[in-house]
Amino acid sequence: MTSDPQAPTLYFSTEEFATRLAATREAMEASRLDVLIVHDPSNMAWLTGYDGWSFYTPQCVVIGPDGDPVWFGRGMDAAGAKRTTYLSDNDIIGYADHFVMSTERHAMDDLTVRLTSRGWAAGRIGVEMDNYYFSARAFACLSTGLPNAELVDATALVNWRRLVKSAAEIEYMRIAARIVEGMHSRILDVIEPGVRKNDLVAEIYHAGITGTESHGGDYPAIVPMLPTGVDASAAHLTWDDSPMQRGAGTFFEIAGVHKRYHVPLCRTIYLGEPPQHFFDAETAVVASIAAGLDAARPGNTCQDMSRAFLTELRSHGFDKESRAGYSIGLSYPPDWGERNISIREGDHTEFRPGMTIHFMPALWQDDWGLEITESILITGSGAEPLCDVPRQLFVKD
Numbered sequence: 001m002t003s004d005p006q007a008p009t010l011y012f013s014t015e016e017f018a019t020r021l022a023a024t025r026e027a028m029e030a031s032r033l034d035v036l037i038v039h040d041p042s043n044m045a046w047l048t049g050y051d052g053w054s055f056y057t058p059q060c061v062v063i064g065p066d067g068d069p070v071w072f073g074r075g076m077d078a079a080g081a082k083r084t085t086y087l088s089d090n091d092i093i094g095y096a097d098h099f100v101m102s103t104e105r106h107a108m109d110d111l112t113v114r115l116t117s118r119g120w121a122a123g124r125i126g127v128e129m130d131n132y133y134f135s136a137r138a139f140a141c142l143s144t145g146l147p148n149a150e151l152v153d154a155t156a157l158v159n160w161r162r163l164v165k166s167a168a169e170i171e172y173m174r175i176a177a178r179i180v181e182g183m184h185s186r187i188l189d190v191i192e193p194g195v196r197k198n199d200l201v202a203e204i205y206h207a208g209i210t211g212t213e214s215h216g217g218d219y220p221a222i223v224p225m226l227p228t229g230v231d232a233s234a235a236h237l238t239w240d241d242s243p244m245q246r247g248a249g250t251f252f253e254i255a256g257v258h259k260r261y262h263v264p265l266c267r268t269i270y271l272g273e274p275p276q277h278f279f280d281a282e283t284a285v286v287a288s289i290a291a292g293l294d295a296a297r298p299g300n301t302c303q304d305m306s307r308a309f310l311t312e313l314r315s316h317g318f319d320k321e322s323r324a325g326y327s328i329g330l331s332y333p334p335d336w337g338e339r340n341i342s343i344r345e346g347d348h349t350e351f352r353p354g355m356t357i358h359f360m361p362a363l364w365q366d367d368w369g370l371e372i373t374e375s376i377l378i379t380g381s382g383a384e385p386l387c388d389v390p391r392q393l394f395v396k397d
Contacts, residue, residue, distance in 0.1 A: 112145025
């Protein structure tokens with residue numbers, strides 16, 4: 001958002017980052033937290049703008065009682081923080097490389113020293129206990145190095161602040177939606193019996209990263225899923241170098257990504273003449289999606305949407321035990337979900353304008369599977385699908 005080549009690359013205004021920080025501090029106050037340590041790279045990026053492939057080593061953002069957040073990470077990645085965040089040099093701390101991949105010492109040992117020097121080593125300190133990037137060893141080091149602090153589980157505290165998107169975030173997601181539309185178009189163009197799956201995935205990646213004429217694509221937090229035939233009874237299989245088969249269905253679970261904002265979209269393609277159960281499932285899922293979308297409006301809840309979807313699905317003789325959707329937006333591997341709401345029984349979160357959801361009514365049966373999904377934006381009047389790809393089972397000879 002600046003033309004100065006020496007300025008950091010920021011995808012959002014400093015005013016928007018200030019709003020996010022204020023919302024986080026408000027949640028900290030409600031949880032009686034004096035300090036918050038954030039290890040989730042998606043939350044780190046949302047709070048500061050930090051964007052780097054450095055999450056394989058310990059890193060975090062620390063929010064104290066006042067002032068800007070503090071970025072803490074590997075020394076060689078401090079330059080990345082200077083290039084992608086709005087933080088001053090005083091709030092970017094790099095640790096020595098002898099902490100990396102060491103069995104003798106841990107970066108959290110160094111963090112406890114830094115927190116102590118800032119007067120943040122006591123009181124209630126929140127940590128993201130249930131997070132891909134926060135290890136048991138990291139917790140143990142913090143516990144040992146902060147004897148005067150009470151470490152409190154603050155899992156998803158920031159994730160819930162991210163639920164309603166800003167206008168700028170929604171614009172990035174609309175671009176991601178155009179990208180995933182192009183990805184599905186490319187799949188339909190090139191898929192045919194005999195094409196190797198790895199070659200098809202190469203086309204998917206090319207389309208996704210090329211993006212549109214005006215906007216480039218980014219790498220997805222989840223790799224393409226495209227199981228065929230009986231393998232499609234499993235939800236999360238990727239690819240190999242086997243050829244595409246006539247007489248089998250393949251679902252494609254992919255996402256368009258722009259500036260780390262994801263819009264997933266799934267469709268199923270059958271090569272040859274599908275058996276009747278595929279058409280029956282298509283009818284059931286398409287009707288159930290319509291019922292779910294009708295219930296996805298402000299004032300209703302995730303449970304209301306789930307019940308509307310399942311009632312329609314069951315009327316067609318099908319059922320689904322897993323959740324039928326989740327919030328989406330800014331993400332890093334290994335997950336493009338935001339890890340807050342779920343479209344399922346018992347989730348009483350009310351829909352609000354600005355929420356973005358991957359509505360995922362996939363069916364995985366004993367020896368086949370079908371995925372037709374929609375990513376949606378909750379508006380003041382209901383659910384707006386972000387993508388324009390026909391909601392159907394695609395058949396190609």
